[in-house]
Amino acid sequence: MLRLSKLTDYAVVVMVRLAEVSPGSNPDVQTSPGIAAATGVPEPTVAKVLKTLAATGLVTSQRGARGGYRLARPLHAISVSEVIAAVDGPIALVACVDGSLNECESQGLCPVRGRWDPVNDAIERALSGITLADMREAAVPPLFRVPALMPAAE
Amino acid sequence: MLRLSKLTDYAVVVMVRLAEVSPGSNPDVQTSPGIAAATGVPEPTVAKVLKTLAATGLVTSQRGARGGYRLARPLHAISVSEVIAAVDGPIALVACVDGSLNECESQGLCPVRGRWDPVNDAIERALSGITLADMREAAVPPLFRVPALMPAAE
DNA sequence: TGTAACAGGACTGCTTCGGTCCTGATTGCT
DNA sequence: AGCAATCAGGACCGAAGCAGTCCTGTTACA
Ligand code: FES
Ligand code: FES
16 A cells, blocks of 8 residues: 555656756756656656646646756755645545545544544645655665666566 | 555544443454444455454454454554555555566666655654544544644644 | 647556455354 | 354455556647
8 A cells, every 4th residue: 555656756757857957958948758768768658747747837848849848846846745646646545535425425424534634634744845856865876877878678 | 646445444443443342341352243333334344354454463353153353452552554554565655565576677776766765754654653543533523523632743 | 831849638458456255264152 | 062153364356546558739949
């Protein structure tokens, strides 16, 4: 349980990569194929992730021929909870989100009504305190990141 | 994402019910059908949950004719993380936990290797601080909820 | 005008989960 | 001793969500 989806991890990878080129290089935006080549993630998948992130406002897009994507905020200003919420939907631990059973609304004695609220809030708080910059720091140490070194997935 | 399974919620419901046993009533243990009738959860499902909890040691079982289940620890000594780990497996946010594949190709360059560790640890810490007693308190007062009752771990 | 790149879906195969049921093993009671 | 109640443990199936791909516009630059 508490297994987050691969898409979320891809989102983190992509956004970290998106921040790697920002410091004043020739292009201020990066294209989906370029990021895919740099990260080793399949192009359609990375495109899907980028579109999702753009829809939620975590990254900004520039359409057209010389278009691409850009981070809306620096890494240290983006929390993990935002990324998870953007990719995997809102952080809801209980199943009462959908109207499977109507007894939850009318009765008021639903066992799951407010039970998981403290847990939910605690997780939300914990995830809000971690930024993408922290995750990059945690992942980099063993081998420094080399662009275009990725052996790709087999 | 971060949607915990219904089984986990059932486990909480069942364990809270298990603690409701009258101190000194006829049986010090409760049977699966009895708990199912008291909670409204289908009998096979509650039996499955109980068996899982018993396998992990969160509850103790008494076999035989007058058998049943009993909490191994009081509610305030059981954290939510234990229940989640018991029902849904270990709290692992990445997919590389099991040896489905040869782990990763090379752990040194794996992007997910240590990246989610701080997040994982933060969630674990947050969940460890909440006990079943806290969840019961949060769920019991549907109409008697007192604003100043929140323990609030801030 | 032509091309490069994003936008936003629809679609499908697959894994996992939720839920049920069956067959033993064990213990108390008659 | 025999019977009944109860747990133990797995097998099984259907449903749901997820991962991944692809297609058809729309926009902007050269
Ligand atoms: S299931 Fe929604 S309030 Fe209970
Ligand atoms: S997925 Fe297991 S180490 Fe990367």
